[in-house]
Amino acid sequence: PVAKAAQKLEEAAERLLPDTPHVPGVPSSTTPTIEEPTDPAGTTHPPAPKPDQGTPAPVSPTGVPVTGDPLDSAQQGRWLTTATGVRVHDTDHSLTAGRRGPTLLQDHHLREKLMHFDHERIPERVVHARGAAAHGRFTGYGTAASICHAGVFDEGKETAVFVRFSTVLGSRGSADTVRDTRGFATKFYTDEGVWDLVGNNIPVFFIQDGIKFPDVIHAGKPHPDREIPQAQSAHDTFWDFVSLHTEAQHHTIWNMSDRGIPRSYRMMEGFGVHTFRCTNADGETNLVKFHWKPKLGVHSLTWEEAQMLGGFDPDFHRRDLYDAIESGAHPEWELGVQVFPDTPDQMFEGIDLLDSTKLVPEELAPVQPIGRLVLDANPTNFFAEVEQVAFHTGHLVPGIDATDDPLLQARNFSYLDTQLSRLGGPNFNQLPINRPHAPVNDMLRDGMHQTAVHGGAAPYRPNSLDGGCPFHATTDQSDPATRAFVEAAVTVAEGRKVRDQPASYDDHYSQTRMFWLSLTPVEREHVVRAYTFELGKCYEQAIKERQLLALAQVDADLCAQVAAGLGLEVPTAAEPLPEAAPSPALSQLGATWPVEGRMIGIVVGAGSDAGDVEVLRDAVLADGNVPLLIGPHGGEVAGATVQRTFATARSVEFDALVLTDAPVPGPDVPPSPTGRTPDVDPRVTLLVEEVFRHAKAIATVGRGAEALPAAAVPRDVPAVLTDLEAGAVWPALSKLLATHRAWERFPVAVG
Numbered sequence: 001p002v003a004k005a006a007q008k009l010e011e012a013a014e015r016l017l018p019d020t021p022h023v024p025g026v027p028s029s030t031t032p033t034i035e036e037p038t039d040p041a042g043t044t045h046p047p048a049p050k051p052d053q054g055t056p057a058p059v060s061p062t063g064v065p066v067t068g069d070p071l072d073s074a075q076q077g078r079w080l081t082t083a084t085g086v087r088v089h090d091t092d093h094s095l096t097a098g099r100r101g102p103t104l105l106q107d108h109h110l111r112e113k114l115m116h117f118d119h120e121r122i123p124e125r126v127v128h129a130r131g132a133a134a135h136g137r138f139t140g141y142g143t144a145a146s147i148c149h150a151g152v153f154d155e156g157k158e159t160a161v162f163v164r165f166s167t168v169l170g171s172r173g174s175a176d177t178v179r180d181t182r183g184f185a186t187k188f189y190t191d192e193g194v195w196d197l198v199g200n201n202i203p204v205f206f207i208q209d210g211i212k213f214p215d216v217i218h219a220g221k222p223h224p225d226r227e228i229p230q231a232q233s234a235h236d237t238f239w240d241f242v243s244l245h246t247e248a249q250h251h252t253i254w255n256m257s258d259r260g261i262p263r264s265y266r267m268m269e270g271f272g273v274h275t276f277r278c279t280n281a282d283g284e285t286n287l288v289k290f291h292w293k294p295k296l297g298v299h300s301l302t303w304e305e306a307q308m309l310g311g312f313d314p315d316f317h318r319r320d321l322y323d324a325i326e327s328g329a330h331p332e333w334e335l336g337v338q339v340f341p342d343t344p345d346q347m348f349e350g351i352d353l354l355d356s357t358k359l360v361p362e363e364l365a366p367v368q369p370i371g372r373l374v375l376d377a378n379p380t381n382f383f384a385e386v387e388q389v390a391f392h393t394g395h396l397v398p399g400i401d402a403t404d405d406p407l408l409q410a411r412n413f414s415y416l417d418t419q420l421s422r423l424g425g426p427n428f429n430q431l432p433i434n435r436p437h438a439p440v441n442d443m444l445r446d447g448m449h450q451t452a453v454h455g456g457a458a459p460y461r462p463n464s465l466d467g468g469c470p471f472h473a474t475t476d477q478s479d480p481a482t483r484a485f486v487e488a489a490v491t492v493a494e495g496r497k498v499r500d501q502p503a504s505y506d507d508h509y510s511q512t513r514m515f516w517l518s519l520t521p522v523e524r525e526h527v528v529r530a531y532t533f534e535l536g537k538c539y540e541q542a543i544k545e546r547q548l549l550a551l552a553q554v555d556a557d558l559c560a561q562v563a564a565g566l567g568l569e570v571p572t573a574a575e576p577l578p579e580a581a582p583s584p585a586l587s588q589l590g591a592t593w594p595v596e597g598r599m600i601g602i603v604v605g606a607g608s609d610a611g612d613v614e615v616l617r618d619a620v621l622a623d624g625n626v627p628l629l630i631g632p633h634g635g636e637v638a639g640a641t642v643q644r645t646f647a648t649a650r651s652v653e654f655d656a657l658v659l660t661d662a663p664v665p666g667p668d669v670p671p672s673p674t675g676r677t678p679d680v681d682p683r684v685t686l687l688v689e690e691v692f693r694h695a696k697a698i699a700t701v702g703r704g705a706e707a708l709p710a711a712a713v714p715r716d717v718p719a720v721l722t723d724l725e726a727g728a729v730w731p732a733l734s735k736l737l738a739t740h741r742a743w744e745r746f747p748v749a750v751g
């Protein structure tokens with residue numbers, strides 16, 4: 001009967017599945033079979049470390065040894081587990097019915113792994129999506145006491161901070177070096193709760209009233225039909241907006257200047273932009289603008305460098321910040337304040353302090369230092385910290401308060417609102433990066449992603465069930481350990497409800513012109529080129545013409561040069577040009593600055609002297625900068641390990657270049673179409689040409705100077721130092737780097 005049943009089964013199978021090559025359990029002699037592997041785990045994988053073998057010491061990109069137990073990067077312990085802590089023996093193979101059969105629904109490990117992966121992304125920030133951040137500490141000088149009683153400014157008081165830098169327009173994966181404003185947001189975890197100073201690297205903003213924010217951002221973001229261009233203002237909708245809303249002209253000229261393309265987050269100023277109100281221990285109020293002044297000075301990329309980096313190293317600023325901190329060059333800023341009397345009109349020297357399109361020149365109100373910020377630790381996990389950090393202009397502490405600036409008022413609504421959808425519920429302040437370092441007793445309960453297990457029965461007050469807890473703190477401000485946050489008791493302007501603005505908001509050009517007049521000739525030339533490039537990318541003639549009209553109100557020379565570049569008529573200014581005087585503090589040039597965390601490219605080849613190379617490297621390193629050896633191939637050259645090869649190096653990565661050889665073309669250089677073999681490797685020649693064109697310092701030792709002629713670099717020009725002793729190179733170079741670039745190398749076209 002068994003044989004009969006088997007035959008019946010075979011017949012049935014043939015009927016039902018005539019094309020099926022192989023019915024399980026029914027041998028078929030006519031269909032090919034595939035040999036199955038004998039080892040289900042696969043034998044082709046390279047050997048992986050075993051749990052009891054230890055793990056090789058990790059290496060960092062800056063060559064700094066990574067210390068600590070590698071097992072710390074695991075969450076807990078050494079064994080892979082499911083999310084519920086059950087140990088897993090195989091995470092590479094799904095549970096299937098036979099080796100070639102379907103996957104079983106029962107495979108919980110597979111389902112859990114995919115479910116979690118499928119939900120790894122959260123909405124990116126609607127603006128400032130692309131950023132990088134670091135931990136650090138802020139130390140008060142005690143000098144703010146006369147204007148502000150916030151404990152964070154007390155002398156010697158140290159407060160933990162987290163700072164996130166960002167671009168505004170681009171998506172999370174966009175390039176760092178685009179022309180844009182940069183965010184500079186600082187979270188102070190003070191003893192009296194979190195204070196967020198959510199600023200930018202430009203002291204003014206595009207609009208005066210927050211109700212226009214969605215409009216200006218819609219105009220700056222990619223066009224809604226094609227979703228291009230990414231992370232740019234060089235397109236029609238942006239220029240359409242700023243030429244129609246001319247209050248944006250002041251912010252726009254800052255963007256068109258070198259401030260729009262910073263060399264590094266470490267080399268940017270930061271500004272709170274709005275005016276805030278501070279209260280001192282006697283209850284007196286003052287109006288205040290916050291400034292971050294970088295220890296390393298304010299420096300920028302050239303436009304060509306910025307564009308090249310967009311391709312060669314889109315993560316340039318993120319890498320720079322991380323590498324500098326890792327290599328011990330901890331970025332520093334001084335926090336300063338401009339202080340203005342809290343007068344009823346909230347004006348200072350004719351400048352409306354509630355108008356965020358205006359700044360107060362430092363010559364009229366000096367920036368007075370009140371504390372120091374040092375960033376000394378990189379994030380451990382980008383998503384958990386940089387992505388999930390939630391800043392808010394409403395996060396204020398006793399002593400610091402908002403003003404009626406309509407831009408700030410709108411921000412106080414917007415940040416909470418956006419975080420609700422970005423972080424998926426109302427409990428984002430419980431995330432580790434947002435958690436205050438002060439005790440929290442908030443009566444906020446439940447909701448999505450609640451992680452606290454609240455005790456007590458009465459989350460309301462007053463109550464008689466939880467011993468009356470929590471209690472109101474006192475409005476008496478004398479004891480920081482017990483006082484509450486109290487809004488400054490200022491009189492609010494009264495009037496009819498209106499949708500209108502003060503008359504002072506109509507001045508859109510006096511400070512735009514002041515900015516232009518404050519720049520040196522080379523900085524002005526960059527502004528002209530930036531406008532010409534950006535408007536040249538617009539296709540709508542009317543928009544270019546309207547923006548030229550706006551420029552005519554700023555400066556006739558500026559307008560004429562941009563018009564010439566666009567091939568358009570120079571319009572006449574509709575109104576007389578506004579009165580304006582230069583503010584020297586607005587120029588980036590003319591001072592010297594400390595040199596730290598700079599990248600020094602050192603070209604080495606077969607003709608380099610190993611002793612020279614060692615002396616050079618050691619001097620650069622000892623002074624807190626990073627030497628990067630560039631050789632014809634990886635491995636060892638001139639007795640040292642090469643970090644970049646001629647194939648991987650590009651000039652934009654280096655702040656200065658040292659040539660220790662003039663290497664001949666390597667075997668990996670394709671033959672020249674002319675049939676003539678160049679004397680020097682053409683990739684080295686390109687390095688030298690670009691570094692020269694970007695006004696960066698060049699030094700040569702040994703045979704290095706022989707590489708200059710191929711790049712048409714003369715010897716007797718500023719910041720080209722030839723035939724130095726190795727020991728003399730770094731002292732000379734660091735002196736040159738203190739001014740960042742040698743602009744004097746080139747005659748400037750624009751006066």
Ligand code: HDE
Nearest residue numbers: 125128164183184199200205210213273410411414415418
């Ligand atoms: Fe923001 N801004 N902003 N902004 N802003 C955001 O909040 C907004 C403005 C700034 O690294 C958003 O959490 C409105 C001025 C920084 O996480 C959002 C207005 C300044 C960051 C928002 C402004 C800034 C943001 C998007 C006009 C300089 C990044 C994601 C009234 C003083 C913070 C988020 C970070 C982020 C709204 C204007 C700085 C949508 C409505 C002026 C540095 O809430």
